[in-house]
Amino acid sequence: MTFAPHGKHLIAGQWVATSAQFKSEPAHGSPHAFCVGTPDLVDEACKQAEEAFWSFGASSREDRARFLDTIAEEIEKRAEAITEIGTRETGLPEARLNGERSRTTGQLKLFAAHIRSGAHLDIRKDEALPDRQPLPRPELRMMQRPIGPVAVFGASNFPLAFSTAGGDTAAALAAGCPVVVKGHSAHPGTGEIIAEAVHAALKSCGIHPGVFSLIQGGKRDVGQALVQHPLIKAVGFTGSLVGGRALFDLCAARPEPIPFFGELGSVNPMFVLPEALAARGAEIGTGWAGSLIMGAGQFCTNPGITVVTKGAQGDALVTAAKAALEAAAPQTMLTEGIASAYREGKARFDGCAGVSALLTTDSKERSALPNLYETELDTFLGNHSLGEEVFGPLGLVVRVSGLEDMLHLAKTLEGQLTATLHMDSGDRDAAKFLLPVLERKAGRVLANGFPTGVEVCDAMVHGGPYPASTNFGATSVGTLSIRRFLRPVCYQNIPEGVLPADFA
Numbered sequence: 001m002t003f004a005p006h007g008k009h010l011i012a013g014q015w016v017a018t019s020a021q022f023k024s025e026p027a028h029g030s031p032h033a034f035c036v037g038t039p040d041l042v043d044e045a046c047k048q049a050e051e052a053f054w055s056f057g058a059s060s061r062e063d064r065a066r067f068l069d070t071i072a073e074e075i076e077k078r079a080e081a082i083t084e085i086g087t088r089e090t091g092l093p094e095a096r097l098n099g100e101r102s103r104t105t106g107q108l109k110l111f112a113a114h115i116r117s118g119a120h121l122d123i124r125k126d127e128a129l130p131d132r133q134p135l136p137r138p139e140l141r142m143m144q145r146p147i148g149p150v151a152v153f154g155a156s157n158f159p160l161a162f163s164t165a166g167g168d169t170a171a172a173l174a175a176g177c178p179v180v181v182k183g184h185s186a187h188p189g190t191g192e193i194i195a196e197a198v199h200a201a202l203k204s205c206g207i208h209p210g211v212f213s214l215i216q217g218g219k220r221d222v223g224q225a226l227v228q229h230p231l232i233k234a235v236g237f238t239g240s241l242v243g244g245r246a247l248f249d250l251c252a253a254r255p256e257p258i259p260f261f262g263e264l265g266s267v268n269p270m271f272v273l274p275e276a277l278a279a280r281g282a283e284i285g286t287g288w289a290g291s292l293i294m295g296a297g298q299f300c301t302n303p304g305i306t307v308v309t310k311g312a313q314g315d316a317l318v319t320a321a322k323a324a325l326e327a328a329a330p331q332t333m334l335t336e337g338i339a340s341a342y343r344e345g346k347a348r349f350d351g352c353a354g355v356s357a358l359l360t361t362d363s364k365e366r367s368a369l370p371n372l373y374e375t376e377l378d379t380f381l382g383n384h385s386l387g388e389e390v391f392g393p394l395g396l397v398v399r400v401s402g403l404e405d406m407l408h409l410a411k412t413l414e415g416q417l418t419a420t421l422h423m424d425s426g427d428r429d430a431a432k433f434l435l436p437v438l439e440r441k442a443g444r445v446l447a448n449g450f451p452t453g454v455e456v457c458d459a460m461v462h463g464g465p466y467p468a469s470t471n472f473g474a475t476s477v478g479t480l481s482i483r484r485f486l487r488p489v490c491y492q493n494i495p496e497g498v499l500p501a502d503f504a
Contacts, residue, residue, distance in 0.1 A: 003081035005189040007034040009041055009216055010199055012048035013209025016041065022217045024188055027091030027332050027366065034188045037218030039225035042180070048210030049149035049178035050231040056211050057146045057176040060501065065112035067205045068174060071165055072105035072112075074197035074204075082193055086159050089187040091332030091366070096295065097160070104160040107167055107456045107477075111174035114458075114479045120144060120175070120486065121502055128493070138493045141503060144486035146176030148233035151226045153247075154184035154191060155238035156334050157298045163187070164194040164214060167456070167477055168236030168261075175485040177233075178211045182226055186335045188216050227251050227260070234485055237262040238300070238476065241389075241467050248470050261484050262470040263463060265389040266417035267304040268451045271406050271434060275426035276448070277313045284422050285320030288395070289328075289370070291450035292321075296331035296368045297393035298338065301418050301451040304390060307406055310399045318397055322358050322372055328393070330367040338391060339366045345390030346371050352386070354379030358397070368392050377405050381412060403430050410434060415465025415472070416442040418451035441465065443475065 008015040020036040056064075075082065079101060086097040114120060121143050128139035150172040154163035161167060164181050172179050183191035195214040202209055215222060227235050227250050235251060237244050237260065244262035251260040272284055291303055306321075308314040333339040343363055349355055354375055361369035370393035380386050380398045400406055410419075419442040423431045431447070438445050443464035454462050460478035463469040475481050491499060 003085045003189065003193055005032045005034065005085070005192045007032060007188075007192070007216075009035055009037060010195045010212070010214040011041060011045050012052075012213055013199065013202065022185065024089060024185075025336060026088045029088040032189055034216050037182070037215040037222040039221055041215050042222060042225040042229060045180045045213035045215060046149060046226075046229045046231040048213065049180055050210075052178045052208035052210030053146075053148055055208050056178055057148070059176065061115045061118065063205070063207075064174060064176060065116045067201060067207055068108045068112040068170065070201040070204055071198055072108040074200045075101065075105050075165065075194065078193055078197055082160070082190065085189040085193060086187065089189055090159055090334050092159075092295070092334075100158065100160045103456060104166060107161070108165065108170050110456060110479065111170045111482065114482065115174050118502065120479070120482050122488070123503065141491045141494070141499070142488055143491070143500065143502060144483070145489045145500075147485055147487050148177060149231055150177045150179050150485055151232045151235045152179055152181045153223070153235070153237045153239065154181060154187075156184050156186045156338065157295075157300070158238070159184070159187040159190040160194065162238045162476075164191045165198055167481060168238075171481045172236070172485045173211070175482050177485045179213075180226060180232070181212070181214045182218075182223055183214055183216045185217055191216065223247060224250060228254055230254075230256065232258065234258055235260045235262075236476065236484070239264070241265055244470065259484070260470050261474050261476065263300060263417070263476050264467050264469060265300055265391070266415075266464065266468045267387060267389050268301050268416055268418045268420070269305040269307060269410075269413065270303050270420040270422060271410070272306065272308045272317065272422045273424075273427035273430045274309065275424035276422045277308060277317065279424055281313050281317035282320035285317035286324045287450055289321045289324035291452045292395045293325065293328045293331070293370050293393040294452050296333050297370070298334055298391060299452050301454060303418075303420065303451055304394065305387070305396050305398060307398045307400060307409060309402060314399060318358065318374065321395065321397075325359055325370040325372055325393075325395070328370050330363070330369050331393075333366050333368050333392065336366050339363065339368060342368055342390065342392035342394070345392065346394060348385060349373050349390075349394070349396070352383060354383070355386070370394065373397070374399065377401075377409060380409065387414065403433060407434060407437060410437040410441065413441050415468040417462060417464050417468045418442050418444045418446060420446040420449065420451055422448055443468065443472075
């Protein structure tokens with residue numbers, strides 16, 4: 001099934017064209033023309049979102065849950081067309097797009113179930129104590145309430161799960177917050193067809209059309225207008241450190257500062273402990289290589305650094321990783337810009353003193369081949385750029401003398417999305433030695449696994465200290481992510497019948 005995009009923006013239930021256009025840059029197939037967003041469209045979408053908030057924010061949990069379930073159903077109705085346009089635009093394989101679509105609909109349904117249960121409300125009550133001395137206590141109730149319209153920026157590397165109707169949008173809608181999406185220009189056709197699914201769900205459920213808008217394209221002025229609009233109360237973002245930090249600073253500089261929930265990247269270090277290294281070092285090396293090249297390395301949880309001791313056992317891990325990477329075929333990257341940035345990242349390693357190239361390849365145009373480098377602790381500690389993310393299948397081995405070196409390295413790390421311990425039963429004391437540092441540095445700590453692949457569930461944390469994310473207390477995956485778009489309100493001596501219905 002071929003999907004032919006019309007290239008318009010969805011503004012509060014209306015498909016709107018603008019005079020300026022941009023062309024998509026698909027991995028294969030013909031490009032399509034899309035209208036370019038403007039600050040005026042941002043203003044209209046935000047005003048409509050604010051108007052919709054008065055009804056949507058006060059709507060029942062069941063009504064919002066039904067809306068989320070309906071969006072999922074409408075997406076599945078378009079499954080074939082979504083996969084077709086998604087593979088054309090991104091170069092991702094069909095199986096990956098199908099899996100990501102299932103994740104997208106799954107998290108919509110998960111949030112529907114979550115709000116039906118009322119678990120997000122965190123309802124608390126302190127009974128009145130009229131006879132308490134020296135002062136009586138009033139009746140106090142507390143509940144989480146939606147904050148208002150939310151801006152969401154689509155991600156380049158997840159055209160479904162972190163974009164138009166992805167996790168940020170699902171969490172905000174579940175909370176009762178209208179959403180204005182700034183679509184990513186890497187996959188505008190995919191964004192459009194998902195917006196059509198949301199539009200159909202809005203009409204089917206009889207919800208105010210201002211609850212959802214999609215604005216395509218546009219230069220920096222569109223993104224700036226969105227995060228600085230006075231009616232926007234929070235921003236969800238997945239992308240680069242440079243772009244995210246610029247938007248974060250704009251949010252902080254507003255007359256009314258608002259939270260910017262940015263997920264900005266990570267090198268996701270792995271620490272291979274001695275017993276595990278001796279027992280299965282080669283197996284770990286092969287597994288690391290597989291994680292490193294998954295999706296051409298275009299995951300924010302890509303494990304770019306492995307810390308391993310010097311000596312023959314460490315050599316076995318490195319040799320196995322190199323062999324697996326040498327056998328890897330070229331993969332298509334999401335955009336020409338990402339492919340260019342990957343080549344620039346590789347060049348940074350090639351010209352670095354104290355860094356040895358174990359496997360160096362020549363990636364052409366939009367394709368990527370893996371690269372592997374090795375250095376020692378002192379070089380790593382003395383060169384900050386070695387700890388910066390390279391978005392693609394590039395790995396760095398840091399060789400250390402022992403556990404104390406691992407601890408020293410861990411303490412110098414910036415914030416990470418993940419940190420991994422490869423350990424056997426004899427490594428438990430070593431793991432306990434490292435864990436207090438790693439849990440301070442990362443939002444998710446793994447044992448004997450690889451961080452690529454983020455489960456969407458209640459206990460997941462996808463976030464971490466800066467620069468992994470801009471808010472260390474938040475997650476962009478899992479049911480806890482709804483808390484980003486809620487705030488606590490205390491009701492003092494408000495009588496029954498006046499209180500919000502969720503207190504019943």
